[in-house]
Amino acid sequence: MILVTGGTGYIGSHTVVELINAGFETLIVDDLSNSEKEVVDRIEQICGKKPAFLQLDLKDRKKTFELFEKYPNIEAVVHFAAHKAVGESVEKPLMYYENNIGSLINLLNAMNEFKKTNFVFSSSCTVYGQPDILPVTENTPRMEAESPYGNTKKMAEDILRDHALANSAFKSIALRYFNPIGAHPSGLIGELPRGIPNNLVPFVTQTAYGLREQLSIFGNDYDTPDGTCIRDYINVVDLSKAHVVAIKRLLKKRNKSNYEYFNIGTGKGTTVLEIVKSFEKANSLKLNYKIVDRRPGDIEKIWADTTLANNELGWKAEIGLDETLASAWNWEKKYRS
Ligand code: UD1
Secondary structure, X not given: OEEEEOOOOHHHHHHHHHHHHOOOOEEEEEXXXXXXXXXXXXXXXXXXXXXXXXXXXXXXXXXHHHHHHXXXXXXXXXXXXXXXXXXXXXXXXXXXXXXXXXXXHHHHHHHHHOOOOEEXXXXXXXXXXXXXXXXXXXXXXXXXXXXXXXXXXXXXXXXXXXXXXXXXXXXXEEEEEOEEEOOOOOOOOOOOOXXXXXXXXXXXXXXXXXXXXXXXXXXXXXXXXXXXXXXXXXXXXXXXXXXXXXXXXXXXXXXXXXXXXXXXXXXXXXXXXXXXXXXXXXXXXXXXXXXXXXXXXXXXXXXXXXXHHHHHHOOOOOOOHHHHHHHHHHHHHHHHO
């Protein structure tokens, strides 16, 4: 059984689907602070198999230990559960450190106690900040984090590295995601931000649906071909498959060191305007947008070198941008209706 913390969330739910499709039994643990219990039924609709579910806040050390007592057959953990809003983290840093770091420590302590050794962590390209040389490889130096949220990802990586160093039996893989977008082709699960979306693609789909009046593009005076920022947008299903591969690598003991980390992106940079154009083309519609000032804290450009993940994990992003943006629109429409 694979324990997926934050398994009703955006990336978590897609990963549970891919784990079930790969034949794994899954257990979702989520505090439902930013997701809906209904996702569990939707996963069942997609896979024909229901994941086990437990509502639990991993900040509760006692309950986290009890979880491992109750489910002795947990073979590996994929840890998504965390707060992820950059702006909110600047306003409430203690909440972010307490939740993102506290939960990780409780989980690792419980795993230690119950002799569980396989751990996959949800990290982010945010650890690179604005790199000098592009694309970024895993050897690109990590930068001082721009926000408490980003810092929790960087600190979590350090904690895993140190823990692995001190415990040779413990094995972990951190996956540094670039920008996950899109939704499951069934349209049954997808990204569901509460309130006004911070991220680009949910804002785009909500604008197309008429929930938002206009998309604001944050700056067109960057040093990029069309002046808008560049990111590496990765399809969430492709991204989820990387977790399945990472789990298999740990279970088959194919890992080369007991703490590994990989870039998970497409290897291709896309500007904000290219996203808008691709969205319009893929879905045959026009999007209402305007160019506004730069958003403070945004980096100009980043994309991944994914050679290591390609070679070591045998994983590669496969789904194209148009198809991904069509899936995002399909999800938005289906969910709203
Ligand atoms: C942000 C976080 C990253 C986190 C990710 C979660 C920072 C520096 N990075 O990435 O750590 O993992 O969210 O998905 O905060 N944009 C617009 N208009 C909008 C929204 C976004 O033009 O309404 C532009 C942004 O300026 C950016 C691009 O779209 O160039 C992507 O933005 P977003 O989806 O928010 O992701 P990141 O900022 O890259």
